[in-house]
Amino acid sequence: MGRPYQPSLLRLLHGATAVLVPLAWLSGLLVYSNLDGRWGRLPWRIGGDWIDLHGSTGVLLWPVTLLFGVYALSVGRRRLQQPANALALLALALAVGSGKLMQEDWLRQGVLDHWVYGVHLVAWLAIALCVAVHVGAVLQRGGLPLARSMASWRMQANDQPRHWIGQVRRAMGQRR
Numbered sequence: 001m002g003r004p005y006q007p008s009l010l011r012l013l014h015g016a017t018a019v020l021v022p023l024a025w026l027s028g029l030l031v032y033s034n035l036d037g038r039w040g041r042l043p044w045r046i047g048g049d050w051i052d053l054h055g056s057t058g059v060l061l062w063p064v065t066l067l068f069g070v071y072a073l074s075v076g077r078r079r080l081q082q083p084a085n086a087l088a089l090l091a092l093a094l095a096v097g098s099g100k101l102m103q104e105d106w107l108r109q110g111v112l113d114h115w116v117y118g119v120h121l122v123a124w125l126a127i128a129l130c131v132a133v134h135v136g137a138v139l140q141r142g143g144l145p146l147a148r149s150m151a152s153w154r155m156q157a158n159d160q161p162r163h164w165i166g167q168v169r170r171a172m173g174q175r176r
């Protein structure tokens with residue numbers, strides 16, 4: 001098998017997602033520990049306005065997820081036939097979608113029983129599990145070379161930023 005290559009637009013959108021998701025996940029853990037803690041808290045309290053940081057990460061993650069979703073469902077749809085890829089995208093959609101319905105003040109005001117917050121907590125668990133399964137499946141299928149191909153800077157001559165619009169258009173056209 002040759003060296004695996006990932007399209008540059010996928011690397012950009014996937015990379016932005018893979019940076020923002022751990023930030024959102026960790027800041028969410030601190031928000032939960034400081035303001036909820038019904039199922040346990042972290043042993044140390046790290047003060048700070050984690051809700052603000054978590055919210056800002058969410059604001060960035062929302063458009064990135066939308067673009068990544070459009071990409072994955074069009075240009076990348078064959079990759080979505082891998083169940084672990086599809087699961088990671090579903091968990092991401094659940095986390096971002098339920099987060100969008102959350103109101104920042106709920107936790108500050110002690111509102112912990114809203115169903116949207118319940119869904120958001122489940123999504124927080126689900127994304128950790130699904131991303132772990134996704135990374136495990138990638139390593140099992142293609143080992144480190146496949147995992148590394150997602151973080152490579154190499155760009156083929158026919159896969160430059162100016163080709164991105166055409167790639168999406170062609171993939172959308174094939175659907176009809």
Ligand code: HEM
Binds near residue numbers: 019075082086
């Ligand atoms: C952090 C959250 C992550 C999410 C939400 C996510 C989601 C996805 C999705 C939806 C795809 C399919 C894209 C398409 O259809 O074109 C994909 C592919 C891929 N991801 Fe991730 N991913 C994440 C993290 C990671 C990490 C940390 C790695 C590093 C090992 C990784 C490695 C890959 C690789 C190598 C592929 C291509 C696999 C293939 O060709 O089937 N992902 N990812």
